[in-house]
Amino acid sequence: MDQPISDKTINRRRRLQLVAAVGLLASLSAAAWGVNRAVRPSMAASDIVVAEVRRGNIANTVSAAGVVIPVHEELVTSPIQTRVAKVHAKLGQSVKAGELLLELDSQALRLAADSFREQLAQQENRILGMTLEMEQKRKQLVSNIELLALDLQSARVKWERYQTLRKSGAVSGEDMLTAELNVKRREIELRQQRELIDDNRRATSSSIEGARLQKAILQKQMAQQQQLLDQTQVRAPFAGMLSSLMAEEGASVAMGQLVAKVSELSNYRVEASVSDFHANILNPGQLVRVEQGGHLLPGKVHTILPEIQNGSIKLIVHLDQPSHPMLRNKMRVDVNIVTEEKSGTLVSDNGPAFNGKGRQNVFVLRDGVAHRTVLEIGNGDGKAVEIVSGAKAGERLIVSGMARHKDQDSVRITK
Missing domain, CATH: 1.10.287 (Helix Hairpins)
Incomplete structure (x- = not known):
């Protein structure tokens, strides 16, 4: 004879069913989360560089390679065809005005x-x-x-x-x-x-x-x-560094041949080479930023040489601090020539993600996910770029290289 099920048993069964349902839901959620992680691409936060869009000033610059040269240097040549009789100085040494450098056979x-x-x-x-x-x-x-x-x-x-x-x-x-x-x-x-x-x-x-x-x-x-x-007694024309010297005694010397060169040690300028593609936008008086080893030295374009050699134009830059202790003769420096300036515009730190001007895909970071977005990029000065459109102030851009994910619309960023 059947007996009615007690309330205690019914409640226990209900609790078991509820626990089983919760466990099943948790399993399904975990599985969905696992599938999502397996399918959706991701990157570690330590592998990216993020820059925030902000209001600021931007300058459009043309990059050039520069060499530090003395403002004042003097070449000493042989007055006649002769030979080196005696050498009194060494290449690279500091010399005083009138100091005897070498003697020519007279x-x-x-x-x-x-x-x-x-x-x-x-x-x-x-x-x-x-x-x-x-x-x-x-x-x-x-x-x-x-x-x-x-x-x-x-x-x-x-x-x-x-x-x-x-x-x-x-x-x-x-x-x-x-x-x-x-x-x-x-x-x-x-x-x-x-x-x-x-x-x-x-x-x-x-x-x-x-x-x-x-x-x-x-x-x-x-x-x-x-x-x-x-003149056969070759002397230093002024105090400076002996940057060139014919130091071999007995060597033959032609008339007019360089036998010594003295360069000023405390007054420098920069000779820069830039592609002739930019020739139409370069003008004397333009501001210049010279960089080397973390130092930034401002200056101006003084002279643009008219001759084009191997597709390059040479120009002379006068520095605001020509006696800066960092400067050394023949030192190679980076030169950025300012061709245009804007103020109060949206800017971001520069990085591999940007490739010149125009519309380009850049990832914007929101809530731990990088979303591919089309930005209009304007001027750049090497350190920062102008954001013409596509982003707002305060948004965070991934400025490091994202070539691996160029075809993804979004990338998850993990800690």
């Missing part, structure tokens, strides 16, 4: 200088000889003039006496004419002697002037020779 110059000295002495002797000769001729002509003056005086006296005697008929007309002609002859001879003094003085003075001109030419040549001779 034997040929010394012989030439001696020859010029001998020619100068000959010209001086020639000038002295012509001056003495002119003085002697002058004295001789003066003596002749004095004698002719006496002869003229005597002839005039005789002519005057004949004129008195002629009145009394004591002198013939012929004697009278002869006396008169003698006076005129003496006057002509006297005038000729006086003119001869002037002619001799002018002729000798012209010869002396020519000799003096030749002497002046020889003196200039001698001065040039002495200057060349002084």
